[in-house]
Amino acid sequence: MDPDSSTSSTPVTAGIDRSRLEALTERELKRFVSDHPVSQEYSRRAQRSLVSGVPMPWMMRWASGFPPFAAHANGATIVDVDGHKYVDLCLGDTGAMTGHGPAAVVAALRQQLEHGLTMMLPTADSFEVAEELSRRFGLGRWQFTLSATDANRMALRLARQITGRRKVLVFSYCYHGSVDEAFAVRQADGTTTSRAGNVGPAVDPAVTTTAVEFNDLSALADALADRSIACVMAEPAMTNMGIILPDAGYHDALREITSSAGTLLLIDETHTLSAGPGGCTKAWGLEPDMVTLGKAIGSGVACGALGVSEDVAERMLAQPDADYEDTGGVGGTLAGNAFSLKAMRTTLSEVLTPEAYERMIPLASRFSRGVMDVVAAFGLDWNVTELGCRAEYRFQPTPARNGTDGWLAADPALERYLHLHAMNRGVLITPFHNMALMSPQTTAASVDRHTEVFREAVADLLAAS
Numbered sequence: 001m002d003p004d005s006s007t008s009s010t011p012v013t014a015g016i017d018r019s020r021l022e023a024l025t026e027r028e029l030k031r032f033v034s035d036h037p038v039s040q041e042y043s044r045r046a047q048r049s050l051v052s053g054v055p056m057p058w059m060m061r062w063a064s065g066f067p068p069f070a071a072h073a074n075g076a077t078i079v080d081v082d083g084h085k086y087v088d089l090c091l092g093d094t095g096a097m098t099g100h101g102p103a104a105v106v107a108a109l110r111q112q113l114e115h116g117l118t119m120m121l122p123t124a125d126s127f128e129v130a131e132e133l134s135r136r137f138g139l140g141r142w143q144f145t146l147s148a149t150d151a152n153r154m155a156l157r158l159a160r161q162i163t164g165r166r167k168v169l170v171f172s173y174c175y176h177g178s179v180d181e182a183f184a185v186r187q188a189d190g191t192t193t194s195r196a197g198n199v200g201p202a203v204d205p206a207v208t209t210t211a212v213e214f215n216d217l218s219a220l221a222d223a224l225a226d227r228s229i230a231c232v233m234a235e236p237a238m239t240n241m242g243i244i245l246p247d248a249g250y251h252d253a254l255r256e257i258t259s260s261a262g263t264l265l266l267i268d269e270t271h272t273l274s275a276g277p278g279g280c281t282k283a284w285g286l287e288p289d290m291v292t293l294g295k296a297i298g299s300g301v302a303c304g305a306l307g308v309s310e311d312v313a314e315r316m317l318a319q320p321d322a323d324y325e326d327t328g329g330v331g332g333t334l335a336g337n338a339f340s341l342k343a344m345r346t347t348l349s350e351v352l353t354p355e356a357y358e359r360m361i362p363l364a365s366r367f368s369r370g371v372m373d374v375v376a377a378f379g380l381d382w383n384v385t386e387l388g389c390r391a392e393y394r395f396q397p398t399p400a401r402n403g404t405d406g407w408l409a410a411d412p413a414l415e416r417y418l419h420l421h422a423m424n425r426g427v428l429i430t431p432f433h434n435m436a437l438m439s440p441q442t443t444a445a446s447v448d449r450h451t452e453v454f455r456e457a458v459a460d461l462l463a464a465s
Contacts, residue, residue, distance in 0.1 A: 013395050013411050013414055016414065016461065016462075017461075018413075020461065020463075021413060021414060021417055021461060022413070024417055024421075024460055024461060025413070025416060025417045025420065028417065028420040028421050028424055029064065029065060029420065031424050032064045032065070032420065032423065032424055033065075035082065035084065035424070036064075036066075036068055036080070036082045036084070037082065038069070038081045038082045039066060039067070039068045039069045039080060039081055039082055040066060042069045042081065043066035043067070043069070053066065054067065058431075058432075061431040061432060062419075062423075062431045063415075063416040063417075063419040063420040063423065063431060064420055064423060068080040068081075068082070068084065068086075068423070069081045071083075073088070073096075073100035073101065074099075074100050074101055075099045075100060075101075075439070075441035076088050076089075076091070076099050076100070076439045076441045076442040076443070076446060077100075078100070078428065084426065085426060086423070086426050086427065086428045087426060087427045087428065087446040087449050087450065088100070088428050089367075089427065089428060089429045089430075089436035089437060089438075089442075089446070089447075089450060090428045090429055090430045090431070090435075090436075090437070091437045091439055092295070092300060093295075093430050093432070094270065094271050094273070094274075094295045094296050094437060095295040095296065095300050096296075096299070096300050096439070097273070097274070097295070097296035097352070097389075097437055097439055098296060098299040098300070098347055098351045098352060098439060098440065099351075099439035099440055099441035099442070100300070101299075102299055102347075102350075102351045102440070102441075104346050104350040104351060105299040105343055105346045105347055105350075105351060108342050108343070108345075108346040109301070109339065109342060109343060109346075112338060112339055112342040113339075115338070116338055117337060117338060117339040118333075118334055118337035118338060118339065119337075119338060120333070122336070123338045123341060123342075125338070125341035125342055125344070125345045126144070126336060126341050128345050129142070129144075129305075129341055129344045129345050129348065130142040132345075132348045132349065133293070133305060133307055133348070134307070136277055136278035136279075136281075136282055136348075137269075137278050137279070137281050137282065137291050137307055138278075138281065138282070138287070139288075139290070139291055139307035139308060139309055140307075140308075140309065140310050140313070141307065141308050141309075141310065141312075141313040142305055142306065142307050142308075143305070143306045143308075143331070143335075143336070144303065144304065144305055144306075144335055144336040144340065144341065144344075145294075145303070145304035145305065145306065145331075145332065145335045145336075146302045146303060146304060146332060146334055146335055146340070147177065147294050147295075147302060147303075147304045148176075148177050148268065148270040148292050148293060148294025148295060148304045149176070149177030149178050149179055149294070149304070150294075150304050150332065150335070151292040151293065151294060151304040151305060151306040152176045152177060152179045152182075152233065152266070152268060152292050153179055154306050154330045154331070155231070155233075155266050155290045155292055155306055155308075156168055156179070156181060156230075156231055156233065156266075157328075157329060157330055158290075158308070158312070158316060158330070159230040159231035159264045159266070159290075160230045160231075161316070161319065161322050162264075162312065162315040162316060162319065163230040163231075163262065163263070163264065164230075165227070165228055165229060165230035165263075166208070166228070166230065167208060167209060167210055167228050167229050167230060168181045168208060168209050168210075168229065168230060168231050168232075168233055169209070169210045169211070169212065169220070169223055169224070169229045169231070169232045169233070169263070170182050170184060170209055170210075170211055170232075170233050170234075171211065171212060171213065171214040171234060171235075171238065171402070171403055172184075172185040172186045172211050172212070172213055172214070172402065172403040172404050172407075173185060173195070173238070173240055173241045173402075173403025173404060173406065173407050174214075174233070174234075174235060174238060174240060174403060175235060175238070175239055175240035175268075175270075175271065176233055176235075176268050176270075177270070177294070179233075180201060180202060180205070180208070181205065181208045181209045181233070182209075182233065183195045183198040183201065183205055184205035184206065184208075184209040184210075184211040185211050185403075185404070186211040186212055186213055186219075186404070190219075191206070192205065192206045192209060192210050192211045193205070193206060194206070210223045210229060213402040213403070213404060214234075214238050214244055214246070214401070214402040214403055215244075215246060215247045215250055215401045215402055216402065217250065217253050217254075217257070220232075220254065220257055221257050224257060224258065224261035224263050225261070227261055227262060227263075229261065229263045230263065230264065231263060231264045231265070231266050231290075232254070232258050232263055232264070232265050232266065233266045233268060234254070234265070234266065234267060234268065235267075235268050235269075235270075235271065235272055236251065236267055236269070236272050236275075236279070236280035236281065236284065236286060237272055237275075237280060237387050238402075238403055238406070239271040239272065239387070239390075239435075240403065240432075241400065241403045241405075241406030241407050241410075241433070242385065242392050242394045242399070242400055242406045242409075242433055242434075242435075243385040243386070243387050243390065243391075243392045243399075243435070244385075244399065244400050244401065244402065244403065244405075244406055245385060245387070245399065247401070251284060251286055255286070255287055255288075264289040264290060264312065265288045265289050265290070266288060266289065266290040266291070266292065267279075267280070267281055267286060267288040267290070267291050267292075268291075268292045269281060269291055269292065269293050270292065270293060270294045270295055271295075271390070272387060272388075273293065273296050273297070273352075274364075274387050274388040274389045274390035274437065275387055275388035276354075276357050276361075276388055277352060277353065277354050277357060279291075279293075280387075283388070288309075289308065289309050289311070289312050290306065290307065290308050290309070290312060291306070291307040292304065292305070292306050292307075293305045293306075293307075296347075296352065297344050297347055297348060297352070298340055298343035298344045298347055299343055299346075299347045299351060301339065301340055301343035301344075302340060303340040303341075303343060303344055305344070351440060352440075356440040357388065357389065359440060360388070360389035360438040360439065360440060360442065361388050361389050361438075363389065363438040363442055363443075363444065363447055364386050364388065364389045364390060364391040364436070364437075364438050365386060365391075366444060366447045366448075367384075367391045367436050367438070367447045367450065367451075368384040368386055368391045370447065370448065370450065370451030370454070371384050371391075371393045371451065371454060372384055373451070374451065374454055374455045374458055375393075377455075378458050378459070378462055380458070381396075381397040382394060382395050382396065382397075383396055383397065383398060383399050385399045389437060389438040389439075390435060390436070390437050390438075391435070391436050392433060392434050392435040392436070393434045394406070394409060394433075394434065395409055395410075395411050395414065396409045410433070415433065415434060417457070417461070418434070418454070418457050419431060419434075421453065421456070421457040421460075422450065422453050422454070422457065425453040425456075426449070426453075427449055427450050427453050429450070436450065
């Protein structure tokens with residue numbers, strides 16, 4: 001689909017008084033500064049030693065100008081250094097999807113601390129985790145990394161090695177961590193270019209990547225027709241520009257088209273693990289050649305995983321010139337370490353269980369109903385999309401069908417106000433967009449608190465309308 005042909009790409013916020021929005025945002029900023037003197041002092045000190053005063057650049061994205069500095073977290077709450085307690089619906093942007101410090105994981109890691117963190121030798125946890133991931137995702141062979149980004153990089157290297165092809169296909173405005181090949185977007189004329197703001201790409205992404213729009217099967221088929229694409233790297237549902245669900249039949253067609261072209265299909269479940277214990281792969285019956293995971297499967301401990309089919313594993317090992325053990329560019333000294341594997345084993349067996357999802361998913365629906373009740377009450381033409389225990393509201397009458405559509409519908413000023421208003425009243429949602437995630441320890445009362453402050457924010461905004 002040509003992004004210019006989208007019918008829902010314009011945010012439905014034209015009726016909002018922009019001067020009032022600016023004034024309310026300024027009011028909330030003053031309140032935040034007044035209420036967070038310790039965080040402000042920490043931020044000033046951090047400016048002297050940290051780039052932009054934060055340990056990772058994305059922490060600059062918090063709506064408050066400087067972030068609240070965390071003191072401690074437990075379950076689905078965070079307490080900052082000024083003593084403010086927050087309902088945490090951000091959950092580390094999936095890294096803390098288990099909740100902060102689940103008791104079973106804490107106990108297991110405390111014990112592992114006394115038995116070694118990284119020994120360059122396997123532990124029994126390695127095959128226990130691999131067997132559980134095989135049950136959940138249907139792929140028979142696994143390797144471990146320290147992040148989903150690492151797993152995606154490894155997967156792309158393997159795909160190029162065993163297919164003999166150079167290029168990767170991604171979907172415009174996708175999310176695959178900091179993988180170089182993923183920072184490419186499709187232009188209206190069908191060409192691929194670097195995404196705006198891409199920092200120091202080693203090569204022009206158009207050299208390594210072909211980008212098409214999600215849900216556009218004809219563009220996908222055309223891109224794969226010359227058999228130059230080694231791998232399609234896809235989230236089963238997009239999550240970087242709002243939650244964008246696949247059209248009916250899309251994944252069946254995606255699998256058929258990639259198979260016919262001899263292109264490997266990589267499904268990145270880093271965020272979409274929210275769909276269920278086996279992510280969308282299990283919930284929707286997908287049959288990828290490779291699956292990547294990260295963040296949530298270790299309860300916040302650095303880890304990632306790459307699963308491959310038996311066919312891919314056989315093709316890997318059939319190429320004796322590929323040095324998987326030493327200088328071939330895959331893996332890392334700390335990958336598969338005992339500490340990370342203990343975290344993964346305990347998380348999968350005791351925290352992110354089917355029973356946990358039975359509690360979490362209805363809470364996402366409760367969040368959606370609360371938001372839509374407010375939207376309806378104030379006559380706003382916005383929508384909410386759910387993906388298991390994840391939900392997100394967007395300023396469009398209908399959900400976006402591709403990443404460009406979602407990108408065009410963003411309203412950063414409005415998002416900042418809503419996020420800051422919520423933060424000042426003890427509710428955190430992800431700073432990048434309007435996403436809420438439920439953990440096994442999230443409560444209905446916490447969800448209802450978001451509905452309450454969201455209603456208050458919208459009422460203040462529209463009071464003069």
